[in-house]
Amino acid sequence: MTPQKDTPAGSVAAPPTTTGVGRLSLRAVGAGSWRRSPRLAVELLDRWSARTSGPAAEGTSGFPFEAVLGHFQAVGRNQADPDLIERLRVLAGSLPPPRTVHDRILANWLPGTFDHEDGNYDSYAAIPLLEELAGADGPDRIDAGLDGLIVALLADLLRFEATGLRANPNAAKQRARTQATFRALVRAGEIAPLAEDLLPSIPSSDTARGDRELAAADAVLTRVAEPVRHAVRIAMLPTTNRHDEVMFIRSVQTFELLYRRIARGLERAVSFVDGGEPSAAIGEVTEAADKIAATTLLYRVLTTMPRESFAEIRANTSGRSAIQSRAYREIELRGAPIPPNPQAPPLSVEGISLQEVFTAMPGGPAATALAAAMRNLDDAWRGMKRTHWGITLKIIGQVPGTGGTSGADYLRIAADQPLFPVLHPGTGEQDGGVRIA
Known part of the structure; x- marks a missing residue:
């Protein structure tokens, strides 16, 4: 995609109708020439590097995020200035050991600014940065950290879409996207129950206008830690300056954190069964099923993706396939032993699977109740995959997947694969291991 030309001094800014769903991002169209040009970002980065490498080193304080982000978001990551990218690469290799949470944020953020040749799904969506932050308050607070991030991501997306609606109040597609995002935030407690305190009382409505949604997003974000x-x-x-890629990245990030949360729950369920606490294991499995069922909220947002926008995003994200998702595959491995998927990077998890500890249980009411909970989770998991298949078919048709898969056909086959093959005699465990395209 060709970067936007600088707007001549005194010219009229691009009209709002060029922005929003199916169009350019407001961050591109509304950006001044100083954002599109890398000059300011390079200058401020050089000043910061000189200051922090000297005797009066200040850690990550004062890093010029605004200038760097302004350039990247105005033109797209793939069109960012090569000189700026190289400076960021050198900086990443010279950072001192992190001392504060902001040091760790910078260290985990920088690799995503220069991943053009060796990027993957994680670097595309800044997953290492988000996972690092989720654990910043200690291992006992990771689940709460994940839930808080999920709510913050949805609130930030709603703010972005509501701003787009205010600029284009009569755009039906923008209104539908904003409404779907608003509903996802209102009901975010269903996928992030430990962050319900971040959700103020938000009245629901069938009509999106922009102001109310923007106020709701801000009300949530003010409760989020700095x-x-x-x-x-x-x-x-984003790799492009398309409005829709912001929604796509936020959706990827939300799903990845949710998958991480569910994988942790299944790991605990195994420990509970091993420790003779089947009722606690049933609680974990039931909660996981409820979260998976609630992903329909997120998929309703994704269904607003125009086909032509996603085609451009796909063209700019080669090598960054969802088949690389570690959290998704961990859920599968926590569920049952499955053979490696040759199309996905290798992954292993410690300990045995839930299916293995379940089959080792003696018969009785506890085993029967756990089997019922596992079956509900299995049904929800396959239902989610069928939804993903349907959306993929609508948005990209039958084109091959970016991870080397057959695309929608791959997802159709994946949707038939159970999470717990032992509950489905005849399916064959050798068929496991398939993954979304």
Whole structure:
């Protein structure tokens, strides 16, 4: 995609109708020439590097995020200035050991600014940065950290879409996207129950107008801790300057954190069964099923993706396939032993699977109840995959997947694969291991 030309001094800014769903991002059209040009970012980065490498080193304080982000978001990551990218690469290799949460944020954010040749799904969506932040308060707070980030991501997306609606109040597609995002935030407690305190009382409505949605997003974001708001803001490095890629990246990030949360729950379920606490294991499995069922909220947002926009995003994200998702594959491995998927990077997890500890249980009411909970999770998991298949078929048709798969056909086959093959005699465990395209 060709970067936008600088607007001549005194000219009229591009009209709002050039922005929004199916069009350019407001961050591209509304950006001044100083954002599109890398000059300011390079100058401020050089000043910061000189200051922090000298005797009066200040850690990550004062890093010019605004200037760097302004350039990247105005032109797209793939069109960012090569000289700026190289400076960021050198900086990443020379950072001192992190001392603060902001040091760790910078260290985990930088690799995503220069991943053009060796990028993957994680670097595309800044997953290492978000996962690092989720664990910043200690291992006992990771689940709460994940839930808080999920809510913050949805609130930030709603703010972005509501701003787009205010610029284009009569755009039906923008209104539909904003409404779907609003509903996802209102009901975010279903996928992020430990962050319900971040959700103020938000009245639901069938009509999106922009102002109310923007107020709701701001009400949530003001309750979010400053490091989380900061990390969410900078974890947006789209490869293009299309409005729709912001929604896509936020959706990827939300799903990845949700999958991580579910994988942790299944790991605990195994420990509970091993420790003779089947009722606690049933609780974990039931909660996981409820979260998976609630992903329909997120998929309703994804269905607003125009086919032509996604075609451009796909063309700019080669090598960054969802088949690389570690959290998704961990859920599969926590569920049952499956053979490696040759199309996905290798992954292993410690310990045995839930299916293995379940089959080792003696018969009785506890085993029967756990089997019922596992079956509900299995049904929800396959239902989610069928939804993904249907959306993929609508948006990209039958074109091959970016991870080397057959695309929608691959997802159709994947949707038939159970999470717990032992509950489905005749399916054959050798058929496991398939993954979304």
